[in-house]
Amino acid sequence: MTARNDHRRLGRELDLFDTDPLLGAGLPYWLPDGATVRHSLEEYVRAAERRAGYRHVYSPVLGKRELYELSGHWAHYRDDMFPAMDLGGEQVVLRPSLCPHHAVVYRARPHSHRELPLRIAELGGMYRAELSGVLGGLTRVRAIQLNDAHVFCTPEQVAEEARGALEMIRRAYLALGITPARYRLSLPGPGGKYVADPEMWRRSTALLRDVLDRSGLPYEAAEGEAAFYGPKIDVQVADRAGRESTLSTVQVDFHQPERFDLHYTGADGARHRPVMIHRSVIGSVERAVAHLVEEHGGAFPAWLAPTQLAILPVSGAELPRAEDLARRCAGRGLRAAVVPPERGTLGARVRDARLVPYQAVIGAREAAGGLVALRLRDGRRLAPLPADDVLDRIGALTGAHRAELWADD
Template identity: 60%
Template sequence: MNSSNDLGAPIGHSSLGRELDLFGSDPLIGAGLPYWLPAGAAIRSSVEDYVRGLEHRAGYSRVYSPVLAKRGLFEISGHLEHYREDMFAPIPDGEAELILRPSLCPGHALIYRSRSRSHRDLPLRLAELGPMFRHEPSGVLLGLSRVRSPQLNDAHIFARPDQVAAEVDAVLDLIERAYRDLGISGHRYRLSLRGESDKYVDDAAMWDRGEQALAAVLDRRGLEYESASGEGAFYGPKIDVQIVDPAGRESTLSTVQLDYFQPRRFDLAYLDAEQHRKQPVMIHRSIVGSMERLVAHLIDIHQGAFPAWLAPVQVVVMPIGDDQLPAAGALLDRLLDADLRAEIAGPDRGSLGARIRSHRRVPYLAVIGGREAADGLVSLRSRGSGEHEPLPVAVAVDRVVHTVRSRARMSPASG
């Protein structure tokens, strides 16, 4: 059964993540700044590789932008005027000031305007996985789900106005595809609208245009959603995908946002078919949100028994006795050569039954006894299965590789 506390309820990601050595923290680093341990880094790396592939096939180009910039950049973007309370204090740099970016969008706006653009160049989709810095109050920080330096799966699409609906549709398709592959369900959609405070750009016509455009996409897709005033970004409305943790806390994981404000502030332009200068629309989007919040949610929903493609260790090789150690080592080499994450749990770690129980969350256990070693076989047990199936080594390796590459669902941990 899934990991749970004494009452049978799921264990929260903060406790389970530390129990499984996925991440940690240290007062010398500071609150809200967790570090990733090898097992957690393996999960994160798998997600990053997956997202890069998904974005590549969807026509995104990858970029990198600096985490620091001069104060003037964030004056133009509007962050200092509308978002200052969530930003870290400026860093003196001679007569100038440098600021840790609270978002990646200003840097991507500069990349867009670094050369002239034609209507034929659009939509231009720029993706980056990079850190941003939010001065979150210490009272709201929690494990991986609320941190001060999230690593964001971010992208900005620069589109003609007539392309906006199709691009938003395509982003929602990517989100739904990623959620299926990651095993995420139970999420809901929210249309996040303008508020009344001076946090929001004061341009009613701009807000009307953006809110109507996003609502039209949601309605056309037949998605149920709630509208929430005061939840939009300071520059425009957004569609947020909401998740809930085991304690009932709701947060935003994925988002797609319309921005007519920053293109105007940065004087972004493209030439239309008649060579007239026009302003693009900037679509901010994140398919899976920050790596921290996503992995926190994956810990919550899988309770440490991750799908094979995400699991920190995908196969544990278990020789029954010392005589089978050479065969176990040869199998480990085959698994590593197949780019699988594998290790050996030898007889020095206890009885076979004890080793199986202690690795119940691992997707595959490969048991090698005397008969298997002599015949070139391995007894392959998938998580949740009560039996080992003797297979030729090559067949067993291919089976695991297929499960990983296909991102197939597996049974939860048992025992």
């Protein structure tokens, strides 16, 4: 990866995010354009989850130390957690994971086999006590916004739910213009802090192998990469230097349902233990945006771009028409910005807007006829079209999260 593609430099150049010593290392803040990218990404995931039958919840970023002792995080993951804080005679901890909270949400109400699978999703904050030496940009941070979900299901439903999660990941990567580097079956390794239950590991590993085999996806097994409570499918992405990181995961967990005494009433009227599937479509928002910046060099897919349409009046005479077009864009939910003549010549303004997917040039002829001469980011120039037609097409493409810039009739 060249310095030109490094998201730490490019993200600041594009005014997406920044850091400040007063906030601390590993705690970046999002600027308006970066917040727009993040919001668009989060809304895409939420909508995809709703279509797939997930229901969204909110849970607190703090929990009592006992919560993480019960889940196993305190015993197996404590070195990566922030220290417990004394509060009113109790100890509370910034959560390192959302799964204990979702286990609590599940057990708050009785459940029948008829309700399963129960899919719970949240875009929630979690915190990792990363050492200063490994922090950098958005890829290694201490405060993480995670696209997380947990499916509570019967053992017979595990394979179908895991396959459904992989399909959601596949569709998201198409919309984002991301190509997986490889699929990895992450297994326990020697010397790690793992739950000591060989039969549990055998069952969950066999289930994930079957899911991968039936999906026809090539994969590699990797020891030492499992979660402490179970194996997982990791979807690996690579930067331009070939360095890999995990973006998306699917995990099978028999451990936490046991620890939290989760159950459902079966068709036989007896209590049964559900299986918990952990699933993240895009992983942490921070890492996803970092990868997208480097993958696209700031030229995001149109639906994700901070500014989707740059409106370029040729002269001051066309400025009122340009401002009217911007208002119409806002009414349609499109992100448009007028780049007025005082910003430079038309050529200079076109170059400055090179990362914007669409550029609407409005000269005297276009202003008089209610037309737009559209330029696409890939260099194509279209014949002048009625403004409403242009906005309809752009709205359809961005609303469908399409990768292409333009669809011809």
